[in-house]
Amino acid sequence: MKETIIKGAKALRKRYPFLTIDQAKSIVRWSINYYAGRTMPEIRLQPVYGYCPECKGHGERRLNGNNQCVNGHIYPSKDALTEI
DSSP, X not given: OHHHHHHHHHHHHHHOTTSOHXXXXXXXXXXXXXXXXXXXXXXXXXXXXXXOTTTOOBXXXXXXXXXXXXXXXXXXXXXXXXOO
């Protein structure tokens, strides 16, 4: 089962690059348990680096100190939104 979770998490990250590996694993575990008929707690994803001030997309930190959202906007980390 561990290999299935890792393989599924990698596939999710290819489709949704803003997910962390732990978030992707949680989604895969939840899906496996859901389809097996077991209940799991609700998953709430929070972006690690906030939201883009321009389009409200998930942001990722870059080496130069700026963030870049999933839509390609580049902005200073201090301008990232914590809530939308």
